[in-house]
Amino acid sequence: MQQHTYTFRIRFPTLNLQTIFEAKASDSFRGVADHVSEQYGINPKFIEFYINKKKMLNVFKSGGEDYCSVEEAYSQGINNGWRENGVAEITATYDRSINDMAA
Numbered sequence: 009m010q011q012h013t014y015t016f017r018i019r020f021p022t023l024n025l026q027t028i029f030e031a032k033a034s035d036s037f038r039g040v041a042d043h044v045s046e047q048y049g050i051n052p053k054f055i056e057f058y059i060n061k062k063k064m065l066n067v068f069k070s071g072g073e074d075y076c077s078v079e080e081a082y083s084q085g086i087n088n089g090w091r092e093n094g095v096a097e098i099t100a101t102y103d104r105s106i107n108d109m110a111a
Contacts, residue, residue: 011033011034012079013032014031014033015029015030015096016028016029016031016040017097017098019098019100020100029043033079033082034077034079037067037077038075040078040081054102055100057099058098058100058101061099063084063088082096
């Protein structure tokens with residue numbers, strides 16, 4: 009049985025950057041955060057992901073330490089701006105000053 013794959017388009021409008029990333033439903037969302045981190049040199053701890061202007065994507069399980077699955081993250085956007093089986097458009101922000109201090 010083939011596992012479902014989700015496609016994410018992650019945009020950093022303040023940095024004029026964009027990446028497209030595919031991940032399996034059961035994978036941890038940490039892989040998405042790590043992909044962005046490796047590609048742009050941004051500490052994933054300081055990235056905030058948004059479904060739309062009013063709704064932040066909750067990428068952590070309760071307790072705030074472990075990332076949720078890709079499927080759990082994707083399902084948050086359905087009917088909040090994302091269409092089922094469509095590309096998930098994420099707007100990402102981060103505080104450069106905090107990232108620089110952590111390095």
